[in-house]
Amino acid sequence: MEEATQTAKREQLSYLGYLAELLLAEVDDRDRRSITRRVQNAAFPRQKWLADFDYDANPNINPATIHTLAQGDWIRRGEPLCLVGDSGTGKSHLLIGLGTAAAEKGYRVRYTLATRLVNELVEAADEMQLNRTIARYGRVDLLLIDELGYMELDRRGAELLFQVLTEREEKASVAIATNEAFSGWTKTFTDPRLCAAIVDRLTFHGTIIETGTDSYRLNHTRHDIAG
Template identity: 75%
Template sequence: MILPRQRGLTEQAADAAIDSAFRLLRLPSIRNEFSDIADRAMKDQMTYRGFLAELLMTECDDRSRRRSERRIKAAGFPREKSLRAFDFDTNPNIDAATIHTLASCEWIKKSQPLCLIGDSGTGKSHLLIALGTEAAMKGYRVRYTLATKLVNELVEAADEKQLNKTIARYGRVDLLCIDELGYMELDRRGAELLFQVLTEREEKNSAAIASNESFGGWTKAFTDPRLCAAIVDRLTFNGTIIETGTDPYRLATTRARAEQAPTG
């Protein structure tokens, strides 16, 4: 399609030609904002370059916003959570500065893991979703899943001889958020498949885990002690551990660690 070009267009004809061009070039944001930007340009006596910059930045900003929205939707978060809405005052054990540092997503860039450990109702899932959302907004591919749902999916994929394809799909995301690890016991096969997913992601992707059990209690989910130790090592090596637990929970965790510590 070639648009007719004429000199001395009337204002009405010019507006029609501009609208047609925006549609042809697929510039919906500029098309929607053009009149307001043009009026503002006249009022502020912008240069032609300044006016063009305003138009282009409007389109770029809106496209960036829409890409972020698509990545957030693709992540599969069960609900909307943000760091702005998190109440740090209700849980002074969580360091706000540490969380906001994590929001920069440098740990994802370095393919490092994150563990959020604490009892129920202490903000683990909120922080997991909020940090995952921050990552999606910064351009990272994110996927959220419950631990039991992921394990069931892996077992079904293995039964249907689609395991490699499923693991590869999870391997393509930059950040895998696994929630509610430790709520239910995982059979040996499921635990091994979960470990395989985490292993396949090593050195190129990050995993963020939220668990209501301290590491000492993960043997309830992973009945094989050696496999449990391997998963803990995988997640804690060069990773960040955030304890969201209440004071009684943290005290119990400290006691459990002391009881597990070697003697002599």
């Protein structure tokens, strides 16, 4: 009788263990699907991973700084990030890579080009949907704005962008990639006072990483040609 009881207990424990394994597998599967969904919702134009970044090719980038940013504490604090450097120096790679890392940690992320964002805001204003559009961008934890400074923005576009930045100020993070030093932003934002206000929104309590002037892509192309 006692032996039968012990056997029944072992079978029960075995069954409970099996159920626990099933439950853990289901949780892991849901986590993976959730991560995949957040990455997809971020609307990245292409996949970029921080693990693939070639720090040897750009010594301006401190791996320890990027590793710290990848943990996401700056996003939790609502702080901004600016990646400043010439074309081909890895700004977009880092921007997308950090965005992907944030999505994997559970943050809601959205990627957009600066001109695309401004065009969307202008269209929304024309259709009397501006508040709704700004609120939608305000709900994400991390807004990534790429190629800021490549094209001049008229006063209306700059003012609409400023509204998005003000909506997120010290509440939710904005990360930008720009090929123009802050001293040259008056070429993008032609109103000096508005330009200063935008720079203030994007740098206050933030991290600024200068990626330099040597093109990573150009150096690789030269290496391939030489090889």
